Amino acid sequence: MSAQALEEEHLTHGAGRAPAEKSRPGGAPGGEPRGQSAPQSKPAVTLDEHIVEVLSDSGEGAQRCGQSFGSIAARTGHGIWTVEIIPAEIQPPARSIAGGSGNRVRIAAGSVTNGGDEADLVVAFNEQVLLGRVRDHELKPGCIILLEDKWRTDGDPAIAAAYKETYDELTAKGYAIHEIPMESECLNYVLDPRRGKNMFVLGMLCSIYSLDLQIAREQVAFVFAKKDESVINDNVTLLEAGHAWAAAHLEIKFRIPRSELREPHMVVNGNIALGLGVMASGMEVCAMYPITPATSASHYLSEVFENVGGIVHQAEDEIAACAFAIGSSYAGKCAVTITSGPGFALKQEAIGLAVMAEIPLVVVNVQRGGPSTGLPTKAEQGDLLFACFGGHGDNPKVVMAVSGIEDCFYSMITARKIAETFNTVVIVLTDANLASAQQPFPRPQLSEEWMAPPVDQSAVGEDALPYDWDARTGLARRFIPGQPNGEHCLTGLAHDRKSCVAYEPDINQEGILHRSLKLAALQRTLKTPPVFGDEEGELLIIGWGSTKGAIEEAVTRLRDEGRDVSSLHLRFIQPLPSGIKEVLQGFAKVMTVENNWSDSVEHEIITDDNRRYSELAWLLRARYLVDIDCWSEVRGQPIKPGAIVRAVRRRLQGKG
Amino acid sequence: MDTPIAECALRLIDEEYFLDDYQGRTPRWCTGCGDNAILAAVQRVCRNEQLPPEKTVFVSGIGCSSRFPHYINSYGFHGLHGRALPVAEGIKLRRPDLHVFVVTGDGDCCSIGAAHWIHALRYNMNMTVLMHDNGIYGLTKNQASPTSPLGLKSKTTPQGTQLEPINPVSVSLGIRNVSFVAQAADWIPDQLQDTIEAAFHHKGLSFVRILQRCPEFLPGRFDPWVQEPDRMLLLHHKDGVGISPDLAKIYRNKEEHDPSNRNRAREIASTYDPMPVGVLYRNPQMPCYEDLRKPDRFYTPAIVKRVLEREFDKFTIHPAE
Known part of the structure; x- marks a missing residue:
């Protein structure tokens, strides 16, 4: 459907060691022994919170750097919220204003619930991506800028001039720019500094914010766990190098009070939380079609779902994904289809069928900017009324809105349960903001009650009706293929209690009444929000x-x-x-x-x-x-x- | 999902299914509609195969042919125009124990559902697809379909269609991992039944295009072939379907065609006069999507908990010791 905007990062594999004279026998850069923090040469300024951005061209690893910085800060005991900065194209032109890729990390003493206001400190791998953020008004006045300095002496006079022009412009605006020889410093340790610069920057940030270097080393090892040990070692070396360099050369040092973590917390983004929630809910089928920003939930599920006997089916299109999920639900446990705005639009007719035939179904819409292709990688809440009233005819379905990362997890459990209890469609709205944002939340205590019960295959009564609507609640038991005596032809046509096609006015009135009543029955169970x-x-x-x-x-x-x-x-x-x-x-x-x-x-x-x-x-x-x-x-x-x-x-x- | 073994044994003794057991509601198709013959053939196949109605699902889309599930006693899913195949795939994936049939038409399959058709052939899930091809939209009352003959005058083509029809059999044979393609005609019921039976026995997606007469909107469409049996070409082979002696008396034009020969199948598929019927292509070795995607473990709450705890571990930060 849309260009997948995931950044190709992981930049450091294949980065070889630099020539022998650059290697440091048995020690970390700057002569600092491995395993210890940089010397505390200058006093740290204490802050309540800071908003930090790391920006690079797509593919230079700023996203990984920012995510890792957030995780290290969280593990160190800070509240964090991370926001991805994603260009819509996979390989936008280098050094372009719209092509900046990276991450914003809000790091605070207590817990934080959103990305906050403008940035306090920005690290930029080139001045153009930085300029993009300035133009978007994303920097606080006086924001500290750490800028790669190699462009000042670039062989291309146009690049050198552009750098100088931006530098002068931003300095004149009052930003505190520190030029950092990121690449030349990295060259001391690796052959290809373009791969690995991000870890040098990560080390710098850990030093600036007085984060625990050992936790940082562990994080780097975790991030590169699937790679060779040499890759991990190179990255840890760069991390330590950045840490030592900042300690030795920068006069910027902050300390944000930590609050002790009292219980284990999870650090995941909203889409991974969704995927975990799908598994915890007992759903077994996720049918999807690639679309930004929803797809990463399915990426995660694709990795792990089979371990619990589940499956991610990549269908030929959005409609097929929805129809496939409906088929799975009809014949077994409730299934989920995960999509984003344009895909959600395509699924409407099928959603209407599930409402009409009373088939449980969970539909996740990770909203993005619309209409049409709109802003594929960016956040918007534009689908609320569409979710409530989309589809032709009277189409009562449940619409839930996820309000945070933790809620992404629990909403899947609630949605599955409502869908199966009321035999209806539950639409769960999240958005591009939550999809890639991270915020720690208490590790869930799993409960078997969250999970779907086994599929009923017992015989139904000889006279049982497939739509035996309860007059008060509209609820009816659904018959699942395999149940003897339950044979009937489910249909999207107006139908009576026997599932017979019926065009009589009274019967149509009755069917719509009972489908509508189910929402009222659910409503009676909901609590007023605080x-x-x-x-x-x-x-x-x-x-x-x-x-x-x-x-x-x-x-x-x-x-x-x-x-x-x-x-x-x-x-x-x-x-x-x-x-x-x-x-x-x-x-x-x-x-x-x-x-x-x-x-x-x-x-x-x-x-x-x-x-x-x-x-x-x-x-x-x-x-x-x-x-x-x-x-x-x-x-x-x-x-x-x-x-x-x-x-x-x-x-x-x-x-x- | 799994039926206890004791219950299976019980049923073997208890139940024998007769044609009546597959009788659904009274068909509302027009008099002379070829769909009636297809329904009768399918009911005989169900009876011959002793398919438990509760373990059998007929999935359809929208159109005259898609009313089929209402007229047979089994589980039925009469869903959306063009979307029968993905629904059926969703059913089959989680419920390999069910016998899944898809009933679709030329508009449903080759027009609005064309993408699903192509991909269903590719997924090659174990199900039988009956494509009733009457070359016209009937339920919406007389519009040209993608298989309408060139020049057909209809409500939407008063001057006659200007495009060549699609050849559903040739298209199906173009899919690299198609595993079963057959053609049958509603006016040769024995051969139709044998073909559906062979399709049912094939493990994989069996696509059967059934030439179906529409007396209401396209009468005479197949007259040359109905009236002149020599214009039919009956394919027979030990790996396909046979020809009964009775049938051989009427239809003398026949060819022994090895359904593993895809090149010959393609040649046969591209002809329409004589009109070939029988199994054109069959490859029982082609893997099925549901087998490729079969989980190596079954869902239990205990497994979910174990796996999730492990996943949580990956993302957990712990209080400092």
């Missing part, structure tokens, strides 16, 4: 999905400013839990904050009559008859808490 902040006040912000952390952080900041703001986060979108109207009544104003489109009332032709609201706002306005406002943006990035704070301040001043 309010973050006071239960009464001036403004309530409502969110859904991956914005939870940013919204709650913004609410905390606004409350610290003395503003009377709270928030509510919705995990179930369809059906909506009870009690929300009562929550709304506690506030003078209500607005949603979403990562999708809404018209601004400040635009000259926008009025109350033509304003298009954000998606959740539409839904809540329709359901609760409350004048719910919204603020949103579609920048292809996770919403920053600072942006929410600014938007709310303006709203509270009566501005758009």
Whole structure:
């Protein structure tokens, strides 16, 4: 469907040792003995948190560097949130503004729930990828920049000039640029510094942030576990070299207080958490078609699913993937299909069949920027109403929204259970932000209750009906092939309790009634979500999905400013839990904050009559008859808490 | 998923299936529709093979032919236009114990579901695909299909179709790992039944194109072949289907064709006058997707827990000691 945007990194294998005069007999670079930290020559500045970015051309390993830095920080005892910076192309031109690839790591004393605001420190392998981030307003004023210096003396005068121009421009803007001889330093240890520079940078960052070097060594060994020992050794050498170099040459040294980890935590991104959740839920079939940013969940499952007797089926297209999952579900346990916006669109007819025929099915939509091919690698929450109301005809299905990395895991268990209990489709919305972001969460205590029961193959009663709808709940037991006496022809046509095709008005009315009732029956079991902040006040912000952390952080900041703001986060979108109207009544104003489109009332032709609201706002306005406002943006990035704070301040001043 | 052995033994003694046991709802096909003959042939095959109705699934798409599962007593899945094959694949993958049949038509298979058709041949899962080819869209009332003869006037082609029809048998034979391709005609019921029987016995995906008369919208389409038996070419072989003495009296034009000979199969497939019927190609050695993907262990909660704990270990950070 789309260009797979995964970065080809892992750059260090094949990197040979440099000539003999460069090798250091038995010791780490800079004469520092192996196994010890660099000398603490300068005092470290203590910080609550910092946002660090590592940027390179695609294929130079900045992503691996950033991910590893995040993992080391987490294992050292910091709260982290990592965000991938991914270009849409696999090999964008080198040194291009739009081609930057890398990772943002928010590292803090306590736990963090989102990627935060702009960066405090950026490491860039060339000035062009750096410029891209500057143009995107991703750097704080005065941001510290560590920049590869080799371009200043590049043989190509155009490159050298471009470097100097950017350097001068950014210096003039007040950024603190430190030119670092990354490549020439790496040449002391390896033949091809382009492979391995990322580990040198990782070492530098570990020194700058006073992270435990031994944990860093272990992380590098883990990252390259599938490679030869010589590869691990080369990378550890570069890590130590970067660490020693920063200690010896940089005046930047920070220390962020650590909070002791009290229990084991998992560090995975949202898509891996999804994959783990699929296994923990007892689902056995994942049918998919490659699409960014969903595919990495299936990559992970492909590696491990067979170990539990499961299978990842790569179908010929999105429709086939959905139909395949439906076939598997029909004949056995609930199956899952994992996709992203355009694929989700293609699956709609098949989803409608599963709703109509009451076949359990879990559909994961890892949302990306739309419409059409849109922003394949970037985050957006543009599919909420589509998930609720997509498909022709009355199509009641459950829609859940995942609000964090941990939730990616547990949502699969909940979704499977609801799908099989109610014999319906459960759509789980996550997004590109969660797909690749990492945040530690407590290691789950597995329970067999999460897993699907064995497939029922017992005989059904001679007179049992395949759609024996319960008048109160709409529920009916489903018959699975192999069950004697259960033979019937399931159909997507309107059908009666015997699954006979029926065009009579009463029967159609009855079928739709019972399928609809199932949502109400589920709704009666849902709890009102808790309010973050006071239960009464001036403004309530409502969110859904991956914005939870940013919204709650913004609410905390606004409350610290003395503003009377709270928030509510919705995990179930369809059906909506009870009690929300009562929550709304506690506030003078209500607005949603979403990562999708809404018209601004400040635009000259926008009025109350033509304003298009954000998606959740539409839904809540329709359901609760409350004048719910919204603020949103579609920048292809996770919403920053600072942006929410600014938007709310303006709203509270009566501005758009 | 697994049937206890004791129960199997019990059934062997208890049950013998008769034609009536496969009787579903009363067919609503038009009088003279070739689908009726195909249904009768399939029911006889089920009876001959003693297929337990609860262990048999007929999956179809949308169209006249796809009403088939309603008319036979078994589990049936009458799903989406063009998507019968991926549904059937999903069923077969997790339930190799079920006998899976797919009933589809020329529009369902060769037009809206063409991608699935090509890939189903490639997956080569053990199922029998009956493609009822009447060369017209019937349920939507008279539009040209991809197998309509050149020049056919229909509701959407009042001046006549301008494109050559697709040849479903030739296309199927073009797939490198296709394993069974046959052609049959609704007006030669014995040979049709033998062909479906051979398809059922084949391990792998057996694709049977069945020339099917539509008396409503395309009457006369197959008249030359129906009325002049000599214009039919009956293929026979010990590895394909035989020709009964009775049949041989009517259909004198026959060829002993070894279904392992794919090149000859392709030559035969490209002819339509005489119209070949019988098994064109068969390769029992071709691996099936469900076997290639068969898990080497079965799902149990204990295995899931063990594997997941190991996976968790990979991603876990521990408190400092």
